[in-house]
Amino acid sequence: xxxxxxxxxxxxxxxxxxxxxxxxxxxxxxxxxxxxxxxxxxxxxxxxxxxxxxxxxxxxxxxxxxxxxxxxxxxxxxxxxxxxxxxxxxxxxxxxxxxxxxxxxxxxxxxxxxxxxxxxxxxx
Numbered sequence: 113x114x115x116x117x118x119x120x121x122x123x124x125x126x127x128x129x130x131x132x133x134x135x136x137x138x139x140x141x142x143x144x145x146x147x148x149x150x151x152x153x154x155x156x157x158x159x160x161x162x163x164x165x166x167x168x169x170x171x172x173x174x175x176x177x178x179x180x181x182x183x184x185x186x187x188x189x190x191x192x193x194x195x196x197x198x199x200x201x202x203x204x205x206x207x208x209x210x211x212x213x214x215x216x217x218x219x220x221x222x223x224x225x226x227x228x229x230x231x232x233x234x235x236x
Contacts (some may be wrong), residue, residue: 150176169200172203172204173202173204173222173225174203174204174229175233176190176204177189177190178204178205178206179203179204179205179214179221179222180205180210180211180213180225181205182225182228182229182232183221183222183224183225183228184228186232188206189206190204190205191204191205191206191208192204193208194206194210194211195211196214198222203218203222
């Protein structure tokens with residue numbers, strides 16, 4: 113999972129959940145880390161350090177599955193650019209269109225997803 117940078121040599125405006133800002137950077141060398149079974153790429157070593165000091169703070173809700181999908185009772189893949197931080201919790205969604213639907217009632221969808229999540233992860 114890549115939340116900050118997609119390629120090792122690119123110039124892009126990319127949302128950064130770690131720094132909570134948009135980062136414009138020519139990335140010559142990406143810092144890497146593996147946590148919670150995912151590969152994480154960082155636009156800077158400082159962001160990697162912040163992440164490694166408290167990874168639980170930055171790990172996405174619902175194991176990185178689509179927040180809206182979980183609220184509907186499904187485990188759905190995500191687009192790493194369709195994210196939002198709410199109350200210090202990172203939520204990912206299938207795509208930006210689904211993220212807009214989810215944004216219409218975040219509290220309601222989170223409440224339902226929190227109820228659904230234990231049942232979904234316990235499925236064989």
